[in-house]
Amino acid sequence: MSILLKYTFSFGTAMILIRFTYSLVKPLCTTVCKQSIFAYQKCNFHSLALKQTFYIKNKICFRTCLTTTSQETDKSNYTVKEQIITKMNFQSTEHAIAFYKLPIKTLLHLYNVTRNDEKHGYCKNRLYYVSSKLKCPPSLLSKYVAKRTFIYSLSFDWLEKSLNVLLEMGVSCDRIIRDLWVLKYKAETIQERLKRVKAMGIDNMYPWMVRCSEDILNRHVSISQETTHILGNNENIHTYLARRLNTTVEDVEEMCIKTPALKTIRAIKVKHFLDYLISEGITPEDIAKKPRILAASQKTVKKRVDKLRQLGFQAINLNILCRSKKHFKKFCDAFEISTKNSFD
Incomplete structure (x- = not known):
């Protein structure tokens, strides 16, 4: 224990x-x-x-x-x-500025071509050759040539012949400058195409006529022929409008300032549109007061006229036809409601 x-x-x-x-x-x-x-x-x-x-x-x-x-x-x-x-014979720094954007590899190619042209006595630099042919200052032309360096890839003979044919066939210099791609085509091809266009009655030559497809060329020829038929040989779109609208050329020119779309409107559209509007009871004087209608879509105007006819309108007001889609619908809806209420 x-x-x-x-x-x-x-x-x-x-x-x-x-x-x-x-x-x-x-x-x-x-x-x-x-x-x-x-x-x-x-x-x-x-x-x-x-x-x-x-x-x-x-x-x-x-x-x-x-x-x-x-x-x-x-x-x-x-x-x-x-x-x-600096070795490509440019006459000033301004002429060469656009070429600084090119890759070194491309510049080397241009340099070799320039040396070869100079060796054979063709030219000092193709920029100045094209400039002299097209009457364009090198300072303005350089930016176009620097973007179309294929000019230095063509043989000099090819370049010379193509330029000569274009000028001989009446293609303006400024049009060639804006469309230098046409120089890729052989002189024979350019001449054959432009001669065919002239044979169809067209004197206004463009570089794209050489490059475009047959369908586009035929369509352009068809439009040009119809335009000539409408305007004739001594009339332009302004004098035609003045005659059809019973007014003066000065008034038409003022219309074009207020409605710029009229400056580029085709005679074919003007003729068909005027014929249609007058057939619907709209007078030339009314159209002259509201020329903006001619810049509208004829298809849209026809739909609106048909709609107004369905609503019972006998006389067509151009102010209503020129309204925006929203306001035109609003007008029609309001008219339908008021008509319905009056019957009730």
Whole structure:
């Protein structure tokens, strides 16, 4: 029994000592753990900050290197281009500006062709040859030639013959300048096509007539022939309108200022449109007061006239026909409602 009491007392004492030790150690362990965690987080934060700083510095350095390299490359390319262009017999810097946009490879080709032309006595530079043929200042022509470098790929004989045929057939210089692609065609092809067009009674020559399909050419010829039939040989669209609308040419010119679409309107459309409007009871004087109607779609106007006839209108008002789609519908709807209410 005494032994049992002895062991019980020892166990109790041990427990008290353990609890006392734990109460002392626990705060110390908690503090150490917190400080360890804080130190770890601080270490990670500094590590991340270092990584980000390194990344940003390297990124800036990389961009700087790229910009510097790009600038050096551009400067180098410009220098090479300048060396090539200065040997191409340009008479002034202004004439050569457009050629600086071309790749170095293309410039080398142009340089070789220029040297060959000069060697055989053809010309100093094809820009000046074409300029002299088309009576166009090199400063204006250079931007067109720089975009159509195939001119330097044609044989000089081909270029010379094609230009001569176009001018002999009456194609104006400004039209050739705006459509230099026509020079890709053989002189024989150009001559054959334009002669055929002239034989059909057309004197107004365009470069596209050489390049277009047969269907487009035939359609243009048909329209031109019908236009000649309408206007005759001594009348233009302005005098025709003045005659049909019982007014003066000066009044027609004023109409064209107020309605610019009339400047480019075709005689065929004008004739058919006027015939239709007059057949619907609209007088030439009314049309002269509202010439904007002639610039409208004849199909749309016909639909509106038919709609007004269905609603019972005998006389057609041009002001109503010239309204917008929304306002025309609004007018018709309002008229239908008022008509219905009057019957009710």
